[in-house]
Amino acid sequence: MGEQQKFRNFRIEGTVSAPFTPFKPDGEINYDVFPAYSKYLQDHHFKHAFVNGTLAEGMSQTMDERKKTVEAWMKAADGKIGIIAHVGTNNLRDAKELARHAEEVGVEAIAAFAPSFYKPKDEEALVDYMVELAGAAPNTPFYYYCINFVTGIYLNSAKFLRLAKDKIPNLCGLKHSSRELPSAHNCSLVDKDRFQVLIGSDVQFITCLSLKIEVPVTASYLGSLFFKLKTAYDKGDMATALQLQEKAQAVNNVRDRFGGDIPVAKKMFSIVSGVDAGPVRLPLKDISKESEEDLRKALMDLACWQ
Numbered sequence: 001m002g003e004q005q006k007f008r009n010f011r012i013e014g015t016v017s018a019p020f021t022p023f024k025p026d027g028e029i030n031y032d033v034f035p036a037y038s039k040y041l042q043d044h045h046f047k048h049a050f051v052n053g054t055l056a057e058g059m060s061q062t063m064d065e066r067k068k069t070v071e072a073w074m075k076a077a078d079g080k081i082g083i084i085a086h087v088g089t090n091n092l093r094d095a096k097e098l099a100r101h102a103e104e105v106g107v108e109a110i111a112a113f114a115p116s117f118y119k120p121k122d123e124e125a126l127v128d129y130m131v132e133l134a135g136a137a138p139n140t141p142f143y144y145y146c147i148n149f150v151t152g153i154y155l156n157s158a159k160f161l162r163l164a165k166d167k168i169p170n171l172c173g174l175k176h177s178s179r180e181l182p183s184a185h186n187c188s189l190v191d192k193d194r195f196q197v198l199i200g201s202d203v204q205f206i207t208c209l210s211l212k213i214e215v216p217v218t219a220s221y222l223g224s225l226f227f228k229l230k231t232a233y234d235k236g237d238m239a240t241a242l243q244l245q246e247k248a249q250a251v252n253n254v255r256d257r258f259g260g261d262i263p264v265a266k267k268m269f270s271i272v273s274g275v276d277a278g279p280v281r282l283p284l285k286d287i288s289k290e291s292e293e294d295l296r297k298a299l300m301d302l303a304c305w306q
Contacts, residue, residue, distance in 0.1 A: 029065055
C-alpha cells in the first residue's frame with residue numbers, strides 16, 4: 001500500500017502531444033529537428049510529449065534509436081515539456097530494457113502496449129506481463145497503452161485495471177486510444193482517486209470532457225485548437241467549444257480524405273507547423289507530391305491554425 005500511495009496523486013495535466021519522429025531523406029533520425037519541434041509544442045500549449053508511440057513509428061526503430069530518441073526529446077524539452085516514453089515492444093526483455101533506460105534518464109512517465117504478435121490471451125496474462133514490465137522502472141509512473149485496432153488485442157481494459165491495481169504499485173492508469181468510448185468511460189470508473197485515463201481520440205474530445213476524461217494525447221497540429229476548446233468548455237461557453245470540436249472534426253475529415261494513416265498525418269504536421277518532420281519509414285510510404293499539394297490547399301482552406 002505504501003508504494004501505491006506514492007503514485008496515487010500523480011497526474012498528467014494539460015494536453016499531450018504524440019510527436020512524429022523526424023527522419024532525414026535517407027531514413028536516419030534527424031536529431032537536429034528536435035529543438036524546433038519542442039519549441040513548436042511549447043508555443044502551441046502542449047505540456048507533455050508521448051514519444052516513440054504509434055505516430056512516432058516507434059516500432060520501426062531499433063532499440064538504440066529508441067533510447068537516443070528519448071534522450072534527444074529530454075534534451076530538447078529542457079524541463080519545459082514532460083516526456084512520457086512509450087517502451088512497448090514485441091518481447092518483454094526489450095521492453096524492460098527500454099523502461100530501465102527511460103527511468104535512468106528521468107522521464108516523467110512510461111507507457112507500454114502489449115506484444116501484438118504473441119498476444120496475451122486474457123486480462124490475467126496481460127497483468128502478468130505488465131507486472132514485470134512496470135517493475136523494471138519501479139520509481140516511474142506507468143500507464144498501460146490500449147490501442148486495440150492497431151495491436152489486435154481486444155481485452156477489457158477496465159478489468160485489467162481492476163486486476164492490476166494491487167499488483168503494479170506504479171500503475172497510474174492508461175492511454176486509451178481505442179475507439180470505443182464506453183470502454184474509456186468504464187476505465188475512468190475503476191478507481192477515480194488513483195487511475196487516470198489519457199484519451200487518444202481526437203474527434204471525441206468534447207464528449208470525453210463531459211465524462212471527466214480531460215487529458216488528450218493528440219497529433220502535434222491540434223494543440224492550439226484543443227487548448228481553445230477546453231478553455232471555452234471550462235468557462236461554460238459550449239457554443240464556442242462545439243464550434244472548435246467541429247473544426248477538429250473537419251481537420252480529421254481532411255486527413256481521412258487523403259488516406260487517414262500516419263504518412264498523411266505526418267505530412268499535415270510539416271505543412272501546418274513549418275517544422276520538417278521528413279518522410280516515413282518502410283513499410284509505410286509517403287504520399288505523392290501531387291497529393292501533398294492538394295493536402296496543403298485543403299488544410300489552408302480550413303483557416304483554423306492561428
